[in-house]
Amino acid sequence: MKFDTPATTNPIDRLRVVGKATDRIEGPLKTTGTAHYAYERHDVVANPAYGFVVGAAIAKGRITALDLAAAKAAPGVLAIVTADTAGKLGKGDFNTARLLGGPEIEHYHQAIAVVVAETFEQARAAAALVRVEYAREKGAFDLAALRDSAPLAPGGGFNGSPETRVGDFEGAFAAAPVTLDATYSTPVQSHAMMEPHASMAVWDGDRLTIYTSNQMIAWGKGDVAKTLGLKPEQVRLVSPYIGGGFGGKLFVRSDALMAALGARAAGRPVKVALTRPLMFNNTTHRPATIQRIRLGATKDGKLTAIAHESWSGNLPGGDPETAVGQTRLLYAGANRMTAMRLAVLDLPEGNAMRAPGEAPGMMALEIAIDEMAEKLGMDPVEFRIRNDTQVDPEKPERPFSQRQFIRCLREGAERFGWARRAAKPGSVRDGRWMVGMGMAAGFRNHIPFKSAARVRLERDGRIVVETDMTDIGTGSYTIIAQTAAETMGVPLDRVEVRLGDSAFPVSCGSGGQFGAVNSTSGVYAACLKLRDAVAQKLGINSSDALFADGHVKAGNRSVDLTEAAREGPLTGEDGIEYGDLGKKYQQSTFAGHFVEAAVDAATGEIRVRRMLAVCAAGRILNPKSARSQVIGAMTMGVGAALMEELAVDTRFGFFVNHDLAGYEVPVHADIPHQEVIFLDEVDPMTSPMKAKGVGELGICGVGAAVANAVYNATGVRVRDYPVTLDKHLDRLPTLA
């Protein structure tokens, strides 16, 4: 189905199933431990061998000697594969560094060997006997040191333009009566999903099946094939349950390759999970940024000049953290510029993490807006409202498809009790606590993405949906079932959803908050095909047919849907693809994030007390799982604001705190009750579902809302994330 004109009334609009708060259909499996993740497929392979990955102990250089004798002689060892014995390997389109290093080492903990043994204990013990000698080379590890020499980043694709200009920024900034020029920094962050990257590889002749944990099945299939020199049709990826991804499982990683190589060498199925301490340096991370923001405004608070420049680093051939993207669209202002510069760093591979670009970009921009509001003596909510735009500020002929930004802010302020906030920072006390409120805008684009599915009416009346879409905790299973139930007119419990198998039609996959709307639109398109097949079978004109209550109705006739499959199952297969509505209309999601924070007046300890997000993101397909996406993103936003940082050792070139004790993420005690409100919205420009995404909108702006609340509590501005107590303790007001 080509979607190139705005959606009109369609079967989804009935909203009998879609739009209803619905328990996850896989909930009974997940809560009883009977959903099987990649490393747990005892149901498909009885006796796999175990692979254990050895990571490089240097950041850059060469292996000069590799002694495997002791490891090979260890009990239970079946095979050891290194770059010397792996055969010729390619590099996946979506990988920057090679997944198996040696003799050249591109980053710390790059995989250099997999040791395969009968048991996990034997593989681990033998891996510790691998002896490696290195010739270390000098590398570049310090972004700040390279700031002045970093060239413009490459553009195109998800990167956008490395440099943009509208009007005369420099002139307008120089002429503005009120200006801000501030620099912010965000640290390296890690996805730190709970399920480690894990894969089990099974060879059948020259055909390879990998049970894995991967967000983008078709990308993964292609890259496994390319890396191993196979044809794509020789590779199958299976990933029905994924224990979290957040972008860290968008790409094939070393677990999959090492399992495949280990299984080939050992001549039997092999499973590999990365150890937790290996994950942080072996896989990808969100790169650190340095961001300079300059704002110029009239005295009554109209922005006249906006500049946002960002510096990040990556391995040669890598991409920038696109932290300036939202600044091109969020606020009005006639004179503007953005720039992204990219340094070459020999740290592990930087890549997408939940809301790449906007998450760190909004952390900086929305502090800057808060600072500017204070300079102007304006309320930060009113300042944002005054600078709203209903059109793309760079192309005024291009409107937003929907933009309820002002309503998000006004409704949020009302619900949160924003009027009670003291404008003067450091002026509210609650016993030993200094208390403050902060807010920020939330903004994230909608991305149209081709997606296909196959839907089958079985003889028993069940509807079976098959698509290689994944559910990484986002709720895909349930919204896809809701979509099929709605379109076919059957109850939810008659729909079975099968996901994450490359044998199924290619979907959009999970990423960039594009999963929900695109995958369900593909399922909707396939359901329309199935409706045609059903109508034809029953001798009904499909344009007259009404699918409801398990029946097909036309005129006075009503036939049980199951009748159509009496002689055998009927199948509909189709997908959604998009025309140029996304070019004609800017399609984005908006939020207002509100936070109350308390800071211990003596110790500087920061606690988040209340959080609210008001979101406008098109039709909400399942308010229950959508709300969970947003509270989860708000939680990760608190982590980004207050604790998450992979510390870079700029001498040795690695992330030091590479486990969950050192890389701190929010725990139960850190997160209060969270409120989420979805504004009523349908967006017919996006898709037949009239939906957009929420999973990344929920994190964009949260970090700044927390930081602004802390500032409002203390009067001490911290521009260097995370906002930890050491950064404001010596400037806190003297204890009375």
Added chain:
Amino acid sequence: MSSLSDFELSRRGMMVGTAIATTIPSLADAASPASIAETHTASVSFEVNGEPRQLELDARTTLLDALREHLHLTGTKKGCDHGQCGACTVIVDGRRINSCLTLAVMHEGAKVTTIEGLGAPGHLHPMQAAFVKHDGYQCGYCTPGQICSAVAVLDEIKAGIPSHVTADLMGAIEPTNMEMRERMSGNICRCGAYSNIAEAMAEVAGERA
């Protein structure tokens, strides 16, 4: 910033940050091959979810791997394998523990309850049902550990075992939001379902009260 040459790398220095790749021949020698020249096995008998189980295991096998790899009870999850995430939480003799931090052979005669022992699809434990109702999970990977912890936490509160945030050590302990959140903080949920887990636990605690 000191340069590499300032630092005068010793081979010992190169161990910074790696626990896996041994770059040091002397260390590899120290972990003498003789020590792993053979695999030492031991037998252990315990009860898992009410059923007696007997296993002959490599003595290094954790309780977690005994459950997952040998008994195929994969509901108990391996998130970090060293006690930092709580995904492997099971209930042993009435107390919750991180099953990755203990060897299976240390539990001769123990009664182990895993997520599979609490309930199954179709007949959920009240805590499992409350997690579904309140959407107290997303990816589902930390969920079995959260639920085992949640069940044990309510028992701990009922038994009067104090926590860091218990104000009154003499009186009965109430299952307040903060009391439960404090006790659950060893179970990380990266999807960030905490607010919903708190509601699920409050519902179950309220029903029990």
